[in-house]
Amino acid sequence: MGWIPHFKRNSIHTKLLATYLLLTALGTSLMAGYILWSFHAYFTRTRQADLQNWSTAIGESVADALEKDDLKRAQILVMRYGAAETITIRVFNTNGQLIATSSPQEDRQVTNWLEVAGVSVAIKNREEQGMAKGVLTNDDRLYIARPIVRNGRLLGALRMSVTLQQYQRQFSTILWTVLGTLLLTLLLCALISEWLARGISRPIQTMKNFAIRLGSGHFGDKLEIRQSNELDQLALELNRMSERLASLDQERRAFLANVSHELRTPISNVFVTVEALRNGAASDPKVSVDAERLVVRHRFFQNVEDETKRLSRLINDLLDLGRLEAGVTLLEKQNVQLNSLISRAVRAVESRMQNSRISAQVNVAELQIQGDSERLLQALLNVVDNAIKHSTPNSQILITGYKQGKQAVVTIRDQGQGIKQSHLPHIFEQFYTADRSRKGPGVGLGLAIAKRIIEAHGGNITATSQFGEGACFTIYLPL
Template identity: 35%
Template sequence: MREPGRPDPEPLLRRVQEEEARALRAKLKVFFGAAPGVGKTYAMLSEAQERRKEGFDVLVGVVETHGRSETAALLEGLEVLPRQELAYAGQFLPEFDLDAALKRRPSLILMDELAHSNVMGSRHVKRWQDVMELLDAGIDVYTTMNVQHLESLRDVVAQITGVIVRENVPDTVLERADEVELVDLPPDDLLVRLKEGKVYLPDQARHAQDHFFRKGNLLALRELALRHTAESVDAQMRRYMASEGIRKTWAAGDRLLVCVSPGELSERLIRGTRRMAGALGAPWMALYVESRHHLRFTEEERARIESSLRLAEKLGGETAVIEGAGTLVEDILTFAQDRNITKIVVGKPSRPRWVELLRGSTVDDLIRDSGTIDVYVISGEPGREPAAPLLRRGITSPARNYLLAALVVGLASGAAGLIFRRNELADIIMVYLLGILIVATRFGRGPSLLASILSVAAVDFLFVPPYLTFAVTDFRHVGTFAVMLLLGLVIGNLTERIRAQARLARGREQRTHALYRLGQELARSAGSAALVASAIQNVATQFQSQGVVLQPDEHGRLQRPEHPLAFPLNEQELGVAQWVFDHAEPAGLGTLTLPGARATYLPLKGARGAIGVMGVLPEGAPRWAEPDQRQLLEAFANQTALALERALLAEQSAFDRQRADEERLRNALLSSVSHDLRTPLGVITGAVSTALETPDLAEPARRELLQSAQEEAQRLHRLVSNLLDITRLESGALDLHTEWMPLEEVVGSALNRREMAAEAHRVRVSLPEDLPLVAMDGVLMEQLLLNLLDNALKYSPPGSPVDIKAWAAGKSLTLSVSDRGPGIPPGEEARIFEKLARGQVASNRPGAGLGLAICKGIAMAHGGHIQAVNHPQGGAQFLVMLPLGTPPSLPEEAL
């Protein structure tokens, strides 16, 4: 344990590292205002001129003067970065050129209107993303923004003004700022500027004054801007105090802290603190220090602590539960100094004065050691806070322990009598102290107190003259007895404290291990379903309860769980869970909202709001009624929410990638097919039109035209058939009508097709006579062979042959189609069977790149496969392997 008042080295090292990183990174300064027209751009340009005079390389990235002459005058002498022109909706719009700024690399760049949305076609959607990239490149940035553009205040601004602001900046961007300068202007002065046309053009100014620029709206926005700037400055002050090691409180702004205890006075203290904070307009929080006495509190006292903390949250205060490291006063003051608390509220002590003289007064010690922090002592209601007896805590032990303590004292007496002579009083006393130590370590404080008293009585009765009496003739022994009794009490108290600290340490270890185990299992879970299962199992194990995780549908309605470990929900419980999801607040059992529910429901909050609800149904009394267990349950919910959000984002990313691939494939297919459809349609239209519009056309010419139209129609038919086939293959709607038939029949039928007849003389067929029958769909296999032949003829040199061969080996029949073309480039053997894959060699026969993909699908539908290799004599060879079976035997009548 570190010494009181000595800084913890780990947070100190972390702060030093953060300060070093902050000193090296680029600086961001935000000129912050309540509304347009308060002078943010003017203030930014004024300071930029000062930096230029100091020798800084200042570049104007984006500055919007809105026609204000006094603002435009401040641009004189500053280099302005030319904007790029981006096409959008039929016109060219100027936009910030990020690449040019990075190439120019100034010391400081000015970026007006941080919340601006970039023109489509820019690298980033928002200007604040451009700013973050500039900062990452080491360039300092000055920028401007209004309070209504802050993401966390979007709902508040909409409620005040009735206007939903679409352009928002994440709070983390403003938190990243090294300096936030408030540019303020009273609402009356701003309205005067608006009427004078210094904010908007006259027509726009009248519309703005009737809607957004009403005085009430401006007052509310001004208060929001002032408060947010104060919070930013306060965060900077606290960082400075931490970096400089300043432990005392700086009362730059009031912060109240109320201390919670198991007594009934706590709720009165919380309400009083809330009223005081409201009067001061200051933030406040409630603190409970989990000391070694926490494990000995009754169920009623633990429930009272939990109720007090929930009351503080209900009244708008922040709550904190810390583990005691030193004395109660040290822990409270250390926490108050870390949080820059200026006022501490405690209850007036109700114990008798003599008890405080013996045990000390927490209030007195707090007032004495508080330094610059004010301490407010509030009186309780008469009769509400009973005085606790001096020895009420820690002495209640089973009767068996007291009997064992008496037995230990008896054994110590026997051992002392046997080993030592009566005049060796010091050695005898050591034996009794050893017995007291054994009792204290094994049986608790109460039995150790009894052992101390019995030990003093036994020493006096057995070993101090006159023997076998309690009379004392030598008054020097009285001091010995007093010291012996005091040592016994001290040993008992110290031992009990060590036992309590050990129990607290075990509890902390169990909670830490539970969170570690949950984090490990969530990290190993792949997908949201497995993650939900892990969360439910860990909640059930840790809290002896049943769990459920509910997720919304696309309409924001929670769906009933499908996991077998989840407990069933009726309509009432589902309604409570829906309320939790809609309001992002806990509800149900043990809360102040809908407490009649059977289970406790906690919102699973992600970066963009609630993403689900966790429900916990206890088996008996809920284990999370105590503050530490409640915090552990909330930590479980937070861990689950983070992991679930990660899984959902990963699933959404995979879905988006799939959609993008499908869209890219669709566009490529349309682009390819559109050309292949247009060409035969053009030929058909031209041939038929010529034949119809030329009455005196010679019969040979007319026949040639019609033959050309027929060939192109057959090409068109084949292309449409391919499209339909690939669609059926992808949708799983391909039905096989298999029958046992010879391969020669399929080959002959394919060669007799009209579109193949003209090229049939180039095809050489070599099929053994003893080929077995194959179970196949004749129509589909014919289509497969036609596609392979068409591909081979397309890539073969004119006049070169195409070979069809087949052979049976083992349990498969192989069909081979080979050509004498350029072959297949290395590494492309598998890719050519993908959709839209085309050969690299140009062909005078256009294609959509679907034929081989259809061949692969038909082969797989028959339980076989297809592969492409380069023929040893040159060209490509396609091998289709089909499984062989046992054909049914023919009836004897057919023989």
């Protein structure tokens, strides 16, 4: 049973090799058969044409002798032209009796010449041409039988035949030569086919092993296939897939690490607070006044409440992000007025802006888009909230909305410190808060969620910034 895996492992190579060989054998066999058939047909036509010409010339000479009733001269002519061993010439009278032959000794054995092919037809003043066995031999011969006519009078018949033994020997030599050439061609084609099949199957086998390694979790490996064809392109795409999988695996690990860290912090704070309460921190004997004790207790409970709310927001954000990335979030699409949507977002954060001494300048055209108003509001709030967090006091947030082609464009610009160019490509990643100049109380999920919501609506969001001059987020949504 050990050969079965080997056969399966080389099944592509085997199939390609078998296909090449079958096509080569079929093509060369058809070509060889056509060549042999063409050669045989050409020789037959040539010999028949020669017989036609020879019999015509000999028939005229014999007709002269028969017209003078000179049978001796007819015999001399037949012996002269039929002297070659390969040619036999016979002359018959109008009754089908032999009167001259180039093979007198053999022909004495024949008693009825009318049974010989072509004789009975010729004495009826018709011509016949074809192939038949020899009169007294078993060899194949081409023959022609034609009437001898002079001045409209039938004088007799002439039958001329040529043996094919020499031609058959030549043809046999040619046949074996062609077959030998065919076998040599098949051998050479087998070697070339083996090389071609291996050249195709080997990179496919390499790519299969590469895919198996990817399936086993070995991301980031590089596949090298040096062939300027579709396999090279496929290898390039597999390398891109490997790099993307490696990147996704790294993002997954970072995501898990960040989630663990972000969940651990509020849980640890709650745990510490509960331990403090259990150990009587709210009943500290140093705190003598009941009112002060109530303040301390309220502070502990407020800490537990704040951390619980923080934990709840984090879990809800993670659930939203997971649903959006999995594509399972159902969007209730309807016609939405863009200026009304942005007004709702600004009103929702108005108190926060007042507390941070930040104002908003809104200039939005009356445009209508289609989408889930609540999800779009969530995306806008996340972007505006990000702008508030990183704006300096006594600054403005500029919000504009206008039409560009078949899209509605919304820009949200703050007047904070801006984003470094090295961090711009990463700001829409989960938990990304690496830029300390823009670090706030969040955990880095707001912009990631906003991006997923906008992309789910067929739009896009980009960010530009000049460090020290604020940042600008641009949202594109189809009208």
